[in-house]
Amino acid sequence: MKILRKAADMKAIDKASMSEPYGIAPAVLMENAGRAVCEKGGVYVGGWSGKDVMILCGKGNNGGDGFVTARHILAEGGRVYVYAFGEKDGYSDESKAHLKTLEAMCDGERCSLIYYRTASDSALLIKQLDTCHVVIDALLGTGFKGELREPYKSIVMAVNEAAAGRHVTVISVDMPSGVNSDTGAVSGSESEEGSAPVMADLTVTFGAFKQGQFLYPGKACTGKLEIDHIGIPVALSEQCKEAVFLPERQDVIDAVRPRRVDSHKGTHGTVAVLTGCNDMAGAALMAVDGAVRAGAGKVFLYTPAETAKYCIARQPEVMVCGVGPTGTRTLGGSEAREIIDNLENVSVLVMGPGMGKHEGVFDFINYIAEKTTCPMIIDADGLNCLAKHDKQAFFKKYGKRTVITPHPAEFSRLSGLSVRDIKTDLIKAATDFVHTYGVNLVLKGAPTLTVSAKTGHVYVNRTGNAGMATGGMGDVLSGITAAMICHDGIDSLAVAACAAVYLHGAAGDYCARHIGPYGFTATEVASAVPKVLAQWDEARPMPALQEPYIMS
Numbered sequence: 001m002k003i004l005r006k007a008a009d010m011k012a013i014d015k016a017s018m019s020e021p022y023g024i025a026p027a028v029l030m031e032n033a034g035r036a037v038c039e040k041g042g043v044y045v046g047g048w049s050g051k052d053v054m055i056l057c058g059k060g061n062n063g064g065d066g067f068v069t070a071r072h073i074l075a076e077g078g079r080v081y082v083y084a085f086g087e088k089d090g091y092s093d094e095s096k097a098h099l100k101t102l103e104a105m106c107d108g109e110r111c112s113l114i115y116y117r118t119a120s121d122s123a124l125l126i127k128q129l130d131t132c133h134v135v136i137d138a139l140l141g142t143g144f145k146g147e148l149r150e151p152y153k154s155i156v157m158a159v160n161e162a163a164a165g166r167h168v169t170v171i172s173v174d175m176p177s178g179v180n181s182d183t184g185a186v187s188g189s190e191s192e193e194g195s196a197p198v199m200a201d202l203t204v205t206f207g208a209f210k211q212g213q214f215l216y217p218g219k220a221c222t223g224k225l226e227i228d229h230i231g232i233p234v235a236l237s238e239q240c241k242e243a244v245f246l247p248e249r250q251d252v253i254d255a256v257r258p259r260r261v262d263s264h265k266g267t268h269g270t271v272a273v274l275t276g277c278n279d280m281a282g283a284a285l286m287a288v289d290g291a292v293r294a295g296a297g298k299v300f301l302y303t304p305a306e307t308a309k310y311c312i313a314r315q316p317e318v319m320v321c322g323v324g325p326t327g328t329r330t331l332g333g334s335e336a337r338e339i340i341d342n343l344e345n346v347s348v349l350v351m352g353p354g355m356g357k358h359e360g361v362f363d364f365i366n367y368i369a370e371k372t373t374c375p376m377i378i379d380a381d382g383l384n385c386l387a388k389h390d391k392q393a394f395f396k397k398y399g400k401r402t403v404i405t406p407h408p409a410e411f412s413r414l415s416g417l418s419v420r421d422i423k424t425d426l427i428k429a430a431t432d433f434v435h436t437y438g439v440n441l442v443l444k445g446a447p448t449l450t451v452s453a454k455t456g457h458v459y460v461n462r463t464g465n466a467g468m469a470t471g472g473m474g475d476v477l478s479g480i481t482a483a484m485i486c487h488d489g490i491d492s493l494a495v496a497a498c499a500a501v502y503l504h505g506a507a508g509d510y511c512a513r514h515i516g517p518y519g520f521t522a523t524e525v526a527s528a529v530p531k532v533l534a535q536w537d538e539a540r541p542m543p544a545l546q547e548p549y550i551m552s
């Protein structure tokens, strides 16, 4: 599974590479970084020969990578215009060494080096932009934070205009300048006069992916993303204490193992969805649909007697139980007491979707939690009611066996943070909450994050699309999550939730491909789940029991 890093992690890895026992010279990592940009960038632009390339080098080590890139592009037949924004003496030793070599190669024809100082340098730069084919953005990497300052602000604006108007290709070194590598926050979002970040066509990153390349809005600036390991020792790049992971398709396929051929419905768990109110039967039906489609062995729906009328026979595979006497329209404490004995053999509970905002919801959930021991998924109205009660006490008792699945507005109510603050540093908001309350969290959005209460590990999901930004998707996800918790071979709530989120997004992607970019429904996403599972089966080697030599 790929690991996403922060700037501080990269600094520590960089330092450890240079220290005992490895002792890699800093100039070597920089050399490898610059060479990687030339190689991967060359493939992207169809070779450097005959290309005019502007290389913008900032004051830090990102700029140093730019000096090396220039030398390699030159060797590949490109013409380079290098702008250095730092003072010669202000660069790090390794950047200085590479700058010195580049300086010796300048002939004013194929290689020019301009120390950017005044407005006249800016005029020259903007004029040269007109004729360049490619811009290499080595202004700012992992060292960037806040808002772009001048002169970068005006230069980045000119580069973006050239890219939009003249189709100049922009290749960013490590990070698009103006994107925070930890949070994905971008320059220009805080004030109207702020400057937008570089909009890269390609970003070549080093050693590890950075968190900000996978979080919006930074993700939208990154373009195609390539990685080069630049010779960092594997043991260092694989260290994963408190890591943020990027699960890939194969990771999820490995976790969601195929069913045993001799399995039966008892092997695949019993899901009880306890939810619904008044006439809000849709959310409950979509939650059970998610559980059925993702393979739960048996699915029960316990819903108020009045709601049950709409649910019975809508999905014949589901056993619908109306709770309370005729006329019961909500679930509260007395309804919980009525059904508790039926929940003895349930493998996982789902509560919250379409449950309503009345006071009884908390009594219901609290009583069920107290009298059961199985995993619970709490979503939507279940979360809104917890936000109003003593969530600290609730999660202290039940957090470890609970998965909560809020969207940002629900998470805002739970955490007390504004939606804006949550989005400004999504990973911090999510991990702080899990550290405080000790509950497994699925924070829905683009991207959805899953955080494990047990390990603190964060999983950033890559599947899904904007067509899924519509009602009912979260209800379906809660059902899929329940089925994944029951799935034979998955023994961690966080891994089950992470697999469910990936599967749900992949089913949404299937719908976007086969139905349309949007306009598909949550029910259609649930129906696409078995199709994605079939694709995963095709990607696996044949199960041992079906191999011909055993059959004969």
Ligand SMILES: NC(=O)C1=CN([C@@H]2O[C@H](COP(=O)(O)OP(=O)(O)OC[C@H]3O[C@@H](n4cnc5c(N)ncnc54)[C@H](OP(=O)(O)O)[C@@H]3O)[C@@H](O)[C@H]2O)[C@@H](O)CC1
Pocket: 010, 011, 013, 014, 029, 030, 033, 058, 059, 060, 061, 062, 063, 064, 065, 139, 140, 141, 142, 143, 144, 145, 146, 147, 148, 149, 152, 173, 174, 175, 206, 207, 230
């Ligand atoms: N394994 C590794 O880690 C390796 C890393 N390598 C490379 O090093 C890069 C990290 O280098 P780094 O630490 O020198 O930081 P970097 O991104 O050049 O920026 C520092 C400069 O940014 C400036 N600045 C900050 N905010 C600003 C703003 N808002 N607006 C304007 N300026 C702003 C800040 O200025 P100051 O605030 O100090 O005045 C300072 O001058 C990394 O991304 C990768 O490319 C490779 O060489 C190989 C191995």
Ligand SMILES: [K+]
Pocket: 062, 137, 138, 139, 140, 141, 172, 173, 174, 175, 176, 177
């Ligand atoms: K950059």
